[in-house]
Amino acid sequence: MILIMAWRNIWRNKMRSMVIILSIAVGLFAGIAVLALYKGMMKSRVRTVIDAEVGHLQIHDINFKKDYEPKFVLTDGAAILKTVSSMPAVKLAAPRSITTGMLSTTTGSAGVQINGVVPQLEYEASQLKKKIVAGKVFDPVKNNEIMIGQKLATKMKLKVRSKLVLTFTDTASNMVSGAFRVTAIYKSDNTPLDEKNVYITMTDLNALLGISNGFHEVMLLLKNDNDVNKVQQELKRAFPAYQIESWREISPETDFMVKTTDQYSYIIMVIIMFALAFGIVNTMLMAVLERTREIGMMMALGTNRLKVFSLIFLETIFLTLAGTPIGILIGWGTSAYFNEHGLDLSGMGQDMMSSFGFGTMVYPEFPADKLLAVLLIVTGTAIISCLFPAIKAVKLRPVEALRR
Amino acid sequence: MNTVIDAHNISKVYNKETIPVYAVNNVHLHIEKGEFTALVGPSGSGKTTLLNLIGGLDKPDEGQVRINGLDITGLSANQLIDFRLKNIGFVFQSFNLIPVLTAKENVEFIMQLQGVERSKREARVKQLFGQIEMTDKLDSRPAQLSGGQQQRVAVARALATKPQFVLADEPTANLDSQSAANLLDIMAKLNKEEQITFLFSTHDQRVIDRAHRVITLVDGKITSDTATVSTTHDNVSEKK
Numbered sequence: 001m002i003l004i005m006a007w008r009n010i011w012r013n014k015m016r017s018m019v020i021i022l023s024i025a026v027g028l029f030a031g032i033a034v035l036a037l038y039k040g041m042m043k044s045r046v047r048t049v050i051d052a053e054v055g056h057l058q059i060h061d062i063n064f065k066k067d068y069e070p071k072f073v074l075t076d077g078a079a080i081l082k083t084v085s086s087m088p089a090v091k092l093a094a095p096r097s098i099t100t101g102m103l104s105t106t107t108g109s110a111g112v113q114i115n116g117v118v119p120q121l122e123y124e125a126s127q128l129k130k131k132i133v134a135g136k137v138f139d140p141v142k143n144n145e146i147m148i149g150q151k152l153a154t155k156m157k158l159k160v161r162s163k164l165v166l167t168f169t170d171t172a173s174n175m176v177s178g179a180f181r182v183t184a185i186y187k188s189d190n191t192p193l194d195e196k197n198v199y200i201t202m203t204d205l206n207a208l209l210g211i212s213n214g215f216h217e218v219m220l221l222l223k224n225d226n227d228v229n230k231v232q233q234e235l236k237r238a239f240p241a242y243q244i245e246s247w248r249e250i251s252p253e254t255d256f257m258v259k260t261t262d263q264y265s266y267i268i269m270v271i272i273m274f275a276l277a278f279g280i281v282n283t284m285l286m287a288v289l290e291r292t293r294e295i296g297m298m299m300a301l302g303t304n305r306l307k308v309f310s311l312i313f314l315e316t317i318f319l320t321l322a323g324t325p326i327g328i329l330i331g332w333g334t335s336a337y338f339n340e341h342g343l344d345l346s347g348m349g350q351d352m353m354s355s356f357g358f359g360t361m362v363y364p365e366f367p368a369d370k371l372l373a374v375l376l377i378v379t380g381t382a383i384i385s386c387l388f389p390a391i392k393a394v395k396l397r398p399v400e401a402l403r404r
Numbered sequence: 405m406n407t408v409i410d411a412h413n414i415s416k417v418y419n420k421e422t423i424p425v426y427a428v429n430n431v432h433l434h435i436e437k438g439e440f441t442a443l444v445g446p447s448g449s450g451k452t453t454l455l456n457l458i459g460g461l462d463k464p465d466e467g468q469v470r471i472n473g474l475d476i477t478g479l480s481a482n483q484l485i486d487f488r489l490k491n492i493g494f495v496f497q498s499f500n501l502i503p504v505l506t507a508k509e510n511v512e513f514i515m516q517l518q519g520v521e522r523s524k525r526e527a528r529v530k531q532l533f534g535q536i537e538m539t540d541k542l543d544s545r546p547a548q549l550s551g552g553q554q555q556r557v558a559v560a561r562a563l564a565t566k567p568q569f570v571l572a573d574e575p576t577a578n579l580d581s582q583s584a585a586n587l588l589d590i591m592a593k594l595n596k597e598e599q600i601t602f603l604f605s606t607h608d609q610r611v612i613d614r615a616h617r618v619i620t621l622v623d624g625k626i627t628s629d630t631a632t633v634s635t636t637h638d639n640v641s642e643k644k
Binding site: 001004008293298301398402 | 456459461462482485486488489490494496500502503504505509512513514516517518561
């Protein structure tokens, strides 16, 4: 009966109840929108890290990443490539020779990471071909071609066909230089990487480094994101002398960002609900004050305090939960729409987004995995909101309430 | 006869700190089982306060109230709620039904609080609505009922759990003559058939005329206590 009374009570003042239900729905929608946006952004960032930057897994000589010294090559690289390429979970394995050096032009110089790649594999491994905004891909018959990022091109005033010189140390610690001509300028969602990474062919780089056979890195793309740990363990067993790292270890800032963003989005959700709680408290307090005489009468007849508390508690829960499916539904619909069509955030500043490694087109994703937590936050809000009005109600003295 | 209500030298004082006002002043009252008693007096004479003290809604500053021998003045607020539920039926002046419940649910609500099982509740509801002649209004909400009908439902609710006695505070104050007469008929019938003790405050002469006993309260003190013999609408009385 208390349940029935609570449900009917919230409809006694339809307008007031609808206002608070809609407030909760809008608040919940806002919370879900934030969660969906963050989830979309983080998913997109992780995809970029995996698909366009570091892959799922990387294999290096155990000493290579300490100082990026070119002498630490994977000497049996061909055998490694053959083994990993035959693993069923592996989609693609791309070798890279890597060193750091100085890029010089007539107007200045800049420190860069020089990536020696196998073009056909790299186009797929880091989507390098897709990122080209000017120029053309490596010409198989030409030597000493280089692809540079747009940010670096702007900084160094370089264009397609411009000449530049790369200077670095070879495997014997001798200073070597090579002149290169810009064949293409690329642009990714990560401006700092664009400014730092240049691409030449592995053949050109190995020739300058003095590596006759081998390379520094094997980058692996897997068929399934969930296989990372499993394949990493397999590789560690197969190549115990090498360093096998997952994208989480290579790009810990991305993993950290994903985890902290989850926390931030919950905090935002709690703040929204906390603000809404005042509205709920106000509504329920009005409901209690308006019904002082009725509650007093119920207590006079023998309704104990627990039941009066339960009545106000249930009314608050109903009021709050009535808005919940509406908020979730709007949140789901909006997320689904923008998940398909994308949300263009270029108006917020393209440079700002890309300087943090984010694209300006975000595809929000409904946070179904966080729905339980959202419901707990909403229910917690309802419980906290009902306390003050409910305590006010149970503290009524029937004899005084009946006089009103 | 059994004494149901025994109020022993009870007083209720307001403004104790400044100028004390005695709402009820040293009242001594015995009500026996099955009595149909009217508590009369002008406004402000302390009728409602006395009913509140007897009903355990308020506590006296002096004296004791015993219900069936139990001193209720020593009970805690929670114990009083439980005591009222099990022992006392209330009919208030301004109808006081729960507006979101139907007439039937209003009566059933009290029985449900007592933990009466569903089949027994339904049988009792059927019986009571038969007695108040409102079997066709079971599913009506209070707003759909007239004042008299609401007050009849309130009486049915008060009697639902077969209390020791019913306290009615000005039950006919807001009713027209016909409704008041109907209500009194029903209360008298239930008093006779179920031996329910009724104590009601009133200054409605129609109610006073139907009472078996009339207690007059002035300035918080009982000034007269008269037994009358009443038949339906006749007005024959005799002094105690």
